[in-house]
Amino acid sequence: MSSHTLTHPANPARSKSRKSRNSEVTRLMPTWLIAVLTTLLCILVLVPIAYIFLASLNSDIGVARGEFWPSEFSLESYTKIWGSVGLGKGIINSLIVSGSVAVVSAIIAIGTAYVLVRFSFVGRLTMLRGLLGLQSIPGTLMLLPVFVLFASIGSWVGITIIGTLWGLFIAYLTFALPFSTWVMVTYLRGLPRELEEAARIDGASNLGILFRIIVPLSWPGIVVSGIFAFLLGWNDVLFASIFTKPDTATAAIVLQTFSASQEGGAIPVYSQMMAAALVCAAPVVILYFVFQRYLVGGLTAGGVK
Amino acid sequence: MPRKNAGNTLQDESARSAGGPPPLKSRKYKGVTERNRPLWLLAPGGLLITVIILIPLVLALYMSVIDLDQYTLRKWLTTPFIGIDNFVEAITKTDLLRSIWISVSFSVIATVVTVPLGVAAAVVTQNPYRGRAIVRAVFLIPYILPSFVVATVWRTMLQPDGIVNGVLNNVGIDPTLWLNGPMSYWTLVLVEIWAAWPFIYLLALAGLQSVDSEVHEAAAIDGALWWRKLREVVFPYLKGPVSLAFLLATLNHINNFTLPYVLFGAPAPADVNVLPILVYVTSFQSFRFGLSAAMAVVSLILIAIPLFIYLRAVKLDVSDDGGKK
Numbered sequence: 001m002s003s004h005t006l007t008h009p010a011n012p013a014r015s016k017s018r019k020s021r022n023s024e025v026t027r028l029m030p031t032w033l034i035a036v037l038t039t040l041l042c043i044l045v046l047v048p049i050a051y052i053f054l055a056s057l058n059s060d061i062g063v064a065r066g067e068f069w070p071s072e073f074s075l076e077s078y079t080k081i082w083g084s085v086g087l088g089k090g091i092i093n094s095l096i097v098s099g100s101v102a103v104v105s106a107i108i109a110i111g112t113a114y115v116l117v118r119f120s121f122v123g124r125l126t127m128l129r130g131l132l133g134l135q136s137i138p139g140t141l142m143l144l145p146v147f148v149l150f151a152s153i154g155s156w157v158g159i160t161i162i163g164t165l166w167g168l169f170i171a172y173l174t175f176a177l178p179f180s181t182w183v184m185v186t187y188l189r190g191l192p193r194e195l196e197e198a199a200r201i202d203g204a205s206n207l208g209i210l211f212r213i214i215v216p217l218s219w220p221g222i223v224v225s226g227i228f229a230f231l232l233g234w235n236d237v238l239f240a241s242i243f244t245k246p247d248t249a250t251a252a253i254v255l256q257t258f259s260a261s262q263e264g265g266a267i268p269v270y271s272q273m274m275a276a277a278l279v280c281a282a283p284v285v286i287l288y289f290v291f292q293r294y295l296v297g298g299l300t301a302g303g304v305k
Numbered sequence: 306m307p308r309k310n311a312g313n314t315l316q317d318e319s320a321r322s323a324g325g326p327p328p329l330k331s332r333k334y335k336g337v338t339e340r341n342r343p344l345w346l347l348a349p350g351g352l353l354i355t356v357i358i359l360i361p362l363v364l365a366l367y368m369s370v371i372d373l374d375q376y377t378l379r380k381w382l383t384t385p386f387i388g389i390d391n392f393v394e395a396i397t398k399t400d401l402l403r404s405i406w407i408s409v410s411f412s413v414i415a416t417v418v419t420v421p422l423g424v425a426a427a428v429v430t431q432n433p434y435r436g437r438a439i440v441r442a443v444f445l446i447p448y449i450l451p452s453f454v455v456a457t458v459w460r461t462m463l464q465p466d467g468i469v470n471g472v473l474n475n476v477g478i479d480p481t482l483w484l485n486g487p488m489s490y491w492t493l494v495l496v497e498i499w500a501a502w503p504f505i506y507l508l509a510l511a512g513l514q515s516v517d518s519e520v521h522e523a524a525a526i527d528g529a530l531w532w533r534k535l536r537e538v539v540f541p542y543l544k545g546p547v548s549l550a551f552l553l554a555t556l557n558h559i560n561n562f563t564l565p566y567v568l569f570g571a572p573a574p575a576d577v578n579v580l581p582i583l584v585y586v587t588s589f590q591s592f593r594f595g596l597s598a599a600m601a602v603v604s605l606i607l608i609a610i611p612l613f614i615y616l617r618a619v620k621l622d623v624s625d626d627g628g629k630k
Contacts, residue, residue: 037426046443108353120342139560139562141365177354178354235453242589258457274458280454284450
């Protein structure tokens with residue numbers, strides 16, 4: 001490695017030719033085929049995406065007529081969505097619930113994952129397997145008993161849970177917690193043990209090791225598990241459709257009210273719908289591209305969207 | 306190459322310190338990890354998982370054998386036990402079997418189509434070129450977008466007077482109803498494919514990374530044609546990751562509630578009445594909670610098969626690390 005770096009500036013031509021020969025060797029397909037397939041896949045992705053942007057800049061009637069290219073461009077839809085369905089309130093509700101789910105599950109996940117990765121005890125493998133299995137439980141299966149419990153607690157104790165953000169918060173934790181913990185488990189596995197062992201010889205306690213060594217070293221893992229917990233909440237429709245009332249509706253539910261509002265025979269508000277869809281997608285897309293480096297590895301760790 | 310070296314030395318070092326020569330030292334390490342376990346750290350997570358996941362799961366099982374509807378909802382502790390009646394009713398008197406068929410067939414079709422797409426995408430972005438980062442970002446877009454956004458957008462495009470029918474009309478194909486009637490099944494399949502192929506792409510990408518460069522060189526010396534090299538040299542490396550992706554993707558499709566719900570609404574047209582929608586409608590529109598719990602339990606049994614295979618296949622532990630029991 002070091003010798004290669006040394007020779008590199010000396011004769012760039014040779015090293016370049018070597019590099020290109022190397023890429024020639026690892027090339028998996030002829031260039032023309034790569035170009036064709038890449039173009040096709042990009043078209044597949046980008047045409048609907050282009051449509052959303054164009055439709056959001058169109059007028060509601062223009063989109064309803066089936067225009068791809070707007071007859072006139074305007075930003076009107078982006079101003080209307082805040083008044084017509086209360087998208088702002090929905091986004092704030094989503095941010096509150098998903099944000100707190102992210103923080104709570106990331107904090108709990110790191111403690112649990114640390115013990116699961118570094119210490120042996122009876123039932124450890126069962127717990128690991130359980131964490132993975134719990135992620136594949138159908139949401140509809142969880143929704144029923146959680147709904148019954150919430151309704152019963154409401155009538156037994158007199159605390160209303162259904163319709164509040166607390167209900168959603170607890171419901172999302174049921175999915176976020178196993179997922180975040182699993183992401184942390186896969187991350188902590190990759191950390192070398194030497195630092196912990198050194199700290200232990202110096203007399204550090206378990207908590208000391210957790211806070212002084214594990215937490216500072218695993219920020220990327222913590223961020224990833226937090227983001228995934230956030231996305232679980234942000235992307236959910238199932239629980240939010242049952243546990244919210246108009247006042248506490250999340251962004252995903254508010255977006256659905258656009259389609260509901262046209263069922264009464266009113267003019268469909270497609271352009272506003274597309275603008276609102278983009279606004280709902282924006283935080284997610286921004287999160288991904290800011291943390292892309294960490295996220296792409298983590299995406300495959302849990303294996304569940 | 307350098308990365309591989311670094312990995313080796315690390316492994317050597319850890320092997321030396323863990324199971325290496327000084328026996329006294331290794332015993333001491335072992336004693337520490339076993340004796341001084343902060344098991345109480347499991348308490349918050351364990352308690353929460355028990356309260357908010359395991360108890361509801363048990364309750365779901367219990368609900369499936371009692372006669373629970375909107376009148377008895379708040380008195381579920383005293384609701385009469387009716388054994389397997391809910392299951393019998395679900396199978397004989399509802400759309401359950403049809404929904405299972407729709408769910409399973411649509412999931413398998415969607416997965417079968419996404420696998421070649423995802424693998425192709427991984428192969429074409431394997432070799433570096435200018436702008437590859439942008440292409441990779443583009444490939445991730447369908448995956449990143451929330452399902453409810455994807456479904457909303459496609460729902461708009463597939464309206465009877467929408468853009469898709471408009472384009473088809475211009476090409477001379479008769480417009481069809483996409484969101485109703487028999488075509489709705491294929492609409493669901495298509496949108497699911499559009500949204501889900503990057504998942505396979507990501508897992509295939511991870512698999513391609515494990516192909517050694519020596520393998521490429523050997524194939525190049527042999528003068529293998531590209532498609533032979535792909536088929537006989539590269540694809541075997543992808544077999545593991547892609548089979549895993551196949552299982553997971555199918556599970557995700559079966560469990561997907563958001564996409565059909567937002568595309569078609571609830572109750573859904575008969576042709577796209579997938580399991581999650583059926584369970585949802587039975588409980589929250591017909592208010593037959595016991596019956597729908599039975600359906601949900603059936604769907605759990607259904608996904609338990611691929612899930613079991615997946616749990617057996619996945620690596621739970623780093624084998625040489627301590628603590629394996």
